[in-house]
Amino acid sequence: MTVDVASLSPVALRHLIRQGKFTQPTSGLAAGYTQANLVILPRDLAYDFLLFTQRNPRPCPVLEISDVGSRTLHQFAQDVDLANDFPKYRLYRHGKMTKEVTSVADVWQADFVSFIIGCSFSFEAELLAAGIEVRNITEKVNVPMYNTNIPLVPAGKFQGHMVVSMRPIAQQDVPKAVQVTAAMPKVHGAPIQIGQPATIGITDLAHPDYGDAVTIKPGEVPVFWPCGVTPQNAIMQVKPDFVITHAPGHMLVTDVLNATLKYS
């Protein structure tokens, strides 16, 4: 029997992933539902990190935080196992990635705190719904991401500079793209820069620091949004003993509709 994963509800998809039967990127699945990033930290780093996200909400929009040691959530998903319901995880020891796995149940610690963080998948869906092409989706590549000179507000051990994602937008669609994304502050909100990459320290659009380059056509403007790679970067600079994140593109599919992330 084959299963059309694209037709599955969020909870059915999580069950499939939990059983190890789906280990692929989640882009395009459970259409309309919010997908989320993951950072798992030990409790002794959780206060500084939570403060860091509070001070830098644009690149670090927290959706929900687990209780200490808990593998469940209450607001964004029922029937969820945080140690198994992401298709792929990355383990980092002392700031270096040591492996990718499909379950972290065997390395789970009683002092773990899980941060569920908003992701641009949600606003890309809304841009498409507004009739605005999203080039990285059209070209089936990862969105291009760049380091910038925009300083973050430090918090305890955490500091650094903002990472941004870039999408080329047709000149006449830029205001609409701002409006659509500004209405979704829980998934990075409005652009941070429009059309002048040098002013935020980006000199070579053709060579992103993360992800893949995309085509910029004549008449299009590069538009930059705060990016969820920012908190991961800030964490790795601290070189914690042990941190777990999702693998890029391998997200948690939540029970919450993107539409409910708009101003409320």
Add this chain to the structure above:
Amino acid sequence: MTVDVASLSPVALRHLIRQGKFTQPTSGLAAGYTQANLVILPRDLAYDFLLFTQRNPRPCPVLEISDVGSRTLHQFAQDVDLANDFPKYRLYRHGKMTKEVTSVADVWQADFVSFIIGCSFSFEAELLAAGIEVRNITEKVNVPMYNTNIPLVPAGKFQGHMVVSMRPIAQQDVPKAVQVTAAMPKVHGAPIQIGQPATIGITDLAHPDYGDAVTIKPGEVPVFWPCGVTPQNAIMQVKPDFVITHAPGHMLVTDVLNATLKYS
């Protein structure tokens, strides 16, 4: 020489307060600038409390959190001394108020964390600007506040039910009042209930649990907003050894315009 305090800038007003020359409520001062609530907790309670505010942003909208032990801020006010710049403070030991003072410099602890929390003064100013009467201002009393049966999302040691404030609004102005306040999520945002107090456990509008009763005229609807008394209540139930808050109405006057608290 007399000083017209109503004409002072936020920083000039803070200087006056810091010198002990102004110890009155701050309502109506530094028009247009955000005023803020205060909760000072020891560091060992700060993580649970920050998580509690993250899970309950409607009644607990955090504007800024100090570094541990610091008496300064970075985002909402420059040239600020958190131990002296509120006109009046309340000290609580083991959950009971022990005294009101105009400075907490002599009881300051190296492990103190200050939470600066949004306050309805900001949205009341916007309601007035939209041509909507605010009855507690007209009648020169404290806004009426009520306990409800709306459960909060627990976080560590903190839990409880939401406290709400009530303003009677003319039937035809209710949609506008929702729009104006919904645009300011950092100061409680949209109403939580309109016109049906019994559904949230309020049975006697004439006898508020905090503050003063106000007149409700024919054709007016009682409208309820999440209230900043909520976090103070939740803290006192935990009976911490030592907590400091501002005295009601004796707020921090910040350098940030109310207008910038709107969706951004």
